Amino acid sequence: MAALDCSGVTVSFGGHLALDDVDVTAADGAVTGLIGPNGAGKTTLFNVVCGLLTPSRGVVSLGGRELNRLPPYKRARLGLARTFQRLELFGLLTVRENVLVAADVRGTMGAAEVEAVIERVGLAGRIDDRVDELPTGQARLVEIARALATRPRVLLLDEPASGLDERETDELGRLLRELAAEGMAVLLVEHDVRLVMEVCDLIHVLDFGRIIAVGDAATVRSDEAVLAAYLGGSLEAS
Amino acid sequence: MSARAGHPQTPMLELRGVRAAYGRIEVVHGVDLEVPAGSVTAILGPNGAGKSTMLKVVCGLLPATDGDVIVAGRRVNGATPDQLARAGLCLIPEGKGIFPNLTVRENLRMATYTGRSLASIEERTYQRFPRLGERRNQLAGTMSGGEQQMLAMARALATDPALLLLDELSMGLAPIIVEELYAAVAEVAREGVAILVVEQFAQTVLGVADRAAIMVHGEVVASGPPGELARDLAAAYLGGDGGTRSPDGAAIR
């Protein structure tokens, strides 16, 4: 059974279908990619999964348990954690405090482990800096550390690599592989297709709110629908 | 100062070694580019390549950290957006070029600050985009995405720009609408306007562009006539060896 299973998720904003019957699964111990052009509905799906948005149809379940009626915080307590594309940090607090807030909610981590998590994402040197003062790339890493502090079963990452330089992106990729190796289910939304192709075991491609392809990097890369989605135009038209 | 006064041979817009950064992170690493009057130039590339940032630099919303931005032969680094707007530069920002709670007519009325009469703007607009004429009393926000983009373009054109910058015109639109929009873009270019298009979706724009450049990770990796660029695109967007397919789906090798 997949750790996270979205099936038939449909969201409409005033007649416009932002998500149309979307099925996405993320397995334990794997990094699953979710890519697609801007506005394809990736962040909308994340919002549905973590309960910030109610779908008009469809079911989201975590480890076989249906989440639909649960508020966001209860979903988090069941092992769902996420980061945000438009950063949602606790700007008044330091890096350490940001992570502590998450760790303290259910006492998932002690102070020492919090430090370890911060070190793991590569922010040991800035642990006591206010997050307001961090550049975007590092702020994204704080979000990852904060999510990890809840010891999630499923980790949703929304554009974690934007703002990172090439070396930092590589390190992020390594971290994601490590997390998967430890058994976590990682669902990655990312514009840096190179990163997605490198680290993901399975890739879903979303376009105009629909899943148009699922497969590994090689499959997706040579999929005609995917090419058309990314390059624009329809194959029939040309 | 009218940008139209520029020497016929000088390009309407020229970038020389332009660099730009958000804080300490440089996202545009030295871009050279020319946009002549009466032509469509397309910048293609995946999201996050620095295309929109470059546009921001051109229209004065973000300072260049290095290099020259030259509009109609004059270096304009440091000019403010409204100064540039008065010089004939017009940007249609990504996905939000209209006032959604105003009707089509009211949106067009917002273009009368340049001195043109509402009647003449309406006449020209409805001629170019008959669909807008049918919806003149509808709230812009309730129209389809394509119609909204038409309105954004119509409003921009009503100001008689010399240089039109289009940011992700096709975002979220069905291909057929995108084609219609780009047909209008080509027509506008024929009237002598210099047009710079920034696009993630390459296919349609390549059909109307006179020149194109591919930008990846803040650098122009390829440029030239659209036909020659097709094979670089797949690699730029999806990584890997690329070139296995041209954008039109035909195998190249």
Added chain:
Amino acid sequence: MVLAAWLAQGLGPALDASSDVDKFLSFTVAGLSVAAILAVGASGLVLTYTTTGVFNFAHGAIGMLGAFAYWQLRFDWGWPAPLAIATVLFVLGPLFGALLELVIFRGLQQTTETVKLVVTVSLLFSLIGLANWVWDPDVLRRDAKFLSGRGFDVAGVAVTWHEFITIVVAVAVAAGLRVLLYHTRAGIAMRAAVDDRPLAALNGARPDRSSMLAWAIGSSLAALSGILFVGTISLAPAPMSLLIVNAYAAAMIGRLRSLPMTFVGALVLGLTEGYLRGYLSDWTDNNQYFDSTFVSAVPVIVLFVVLLVLPSARLRAHGTARTREVVPMPSMRGAFTFAAVVVAGTALAIPLLTTANAVTMGRMYGLAIVALALVPLIGLAGQVSLAHWSLAGIGAVTMAHLGTGGSPMGIVWAFVFTALVGALIALPTLRLSGIYLALATAAFAVFLDRWVFRLRPFDLPFTDVKIALFGTGSVGVPDLKLFGYTFDTYYRQLMLMATTFALMSVFVVWLRRSRFGRRLLAMKDSPAACATVGMNLTMTKLTIFAVSAGMAGIGGALIGSLQGSTNQQNWEFTVGLPVFMVAVVGGIQRVGGALFAGISLAVLAAMPDWPVLRNVSWFPNLATVTPGLMGIGLGRNPNGAVADMREAFEPLARARAVFLAFLAALGALYLYVVTSDVGAWWLIIGGVVLLLGATAFVQSRARGADTGAAGPQPMFAGDELEWVGIDRPFTPDDLAALDDRLGALEVR
């Protein structure tokens, strides 16, 4: 009208005779006229809010000012009515609005909602003070109907000209606004600026001008509603300014966006009021709960309810405008030091205080406690409450009734009971934030003001318990008795309040440092992120609201005890506004900000009685307006005055030797003042002089050091130059280093 007649007939048995129909119709006309005034007021409010993003709490005060200006021209100066009205509506009103935009609100675009809120609330407060200053409140100004006396009949119902004109004016305003907003370029540009301000600017419109126009029109409409009110009520600054709270409800029915819905809201409210005024006594048979005061509470109840049923906003991401706010992380040691200084300072001061001074100082701590209650709520959790002063009132009433004989249970109940009421407010308002939360809490406070606190003694429903909140007007509050010790003198009460404040300060600092405090700050920054890490926002908000309310309750109980008795006027909404305003000015993130509020307000209240100022006739007015002016001036510094002071005096605290010398001098001065009979003022004056002198000394020396040893590199490793020779003797090494450095300078 036809509809109303039909309705009246439809009501059948209740209205059988034709005179009943006439009665119904005349209530309808009265209701329509109220609706018309509300509509005019609310439309101005909506106009400024949508175009500028500022919800103007002072809208009613501007209307009140307009009404007074009209009165001045029309009756005091004898201008013809049309001229007076035209001058107010087309000259004074617009000018005032444009001026407000230019001087105050243009600079506020990038500030937080709390700052905008404080500024408009402060404006409200200042304008009330200003009106009381300019127009003698003891002069009765009432009954200035247009074309008074005459009227005409419609279907047998007498309609006064005033009512008729009022209704016509509202219709004209509706039509005028419609034309402006939909058929003129200036109006379209206003709406365009609401949609997308930068884009409007790119088009060549000038959003700043649109804002100014909106303020001008908004003020003019406010003035118009004020002038229309003149015919129905007597002019009094504070009640008139708050009448607009009724219009808030109408505006909220229009969701602060839609003018047509705002007019509908006004209609509903106006008719409700008209009918209730007419029929309530029949319906409720004059029972003990629903007397005439209930009618005036209805609009506030509607406001509260409308706020609650507004479609819930999704969990808010960051506001767009973020100012760099600093929430300090105080140490526990610092907190204990602060507490000790407060208690010891108060104890040392007691021998010097007259009874009156002791009361002033006690009141200062009382106000500081209520302000302190706001620190965790607003400063940490980012939840605004304008109801805290009323909550303090509940604390005082509780102490009065349940603290019989000085029982400490009175204080305990004051805490528990206000905490419960706080939770009760919080529960329905949990979804609200920013301006909506402020409005909901304000509505609650005004609801208490207008109805609950004015209730005559009544039975608790379904029980035999008799409740007499403020008795027949005023109720005695006993002195606290603790372990057999009664706080029965002002001095003892002062010590009690100082100690309570000190302990609460320590508690607030502890709270800030605790997990819970971290959680509050996190919630303030990003509720969405909090939810997705598993935090139960509902419980968190409820808890902090209850704790904060309880603290305010204790403050209220102690203030009540100090006063000995308490009445409804003590706890009115407008009376409490300065506490909120000045606490934010002082720095709502800090314990020191609360003390700042207490000191400022108590001193301002006491100053008019000082010998030097006693004969300055305008001074009491100035003192009243000052908190408002402080609030308006806040705009620029979201971190508060205390942060600035701290920065100014920090060098002194760090220059240990000078600091010790300062303390010694202060001690000597204290001893001198206590043992001689020169008067306590000398201690304060001398203390301030010493403080400023010592600070100036430290600063000048630092400057001297700067210029003398110009150069960024530290001269003596680990130490600043200014300390060398002060906190330890010069060593040969230091001298060598100094020589070395001077030599280097010469070479340069």
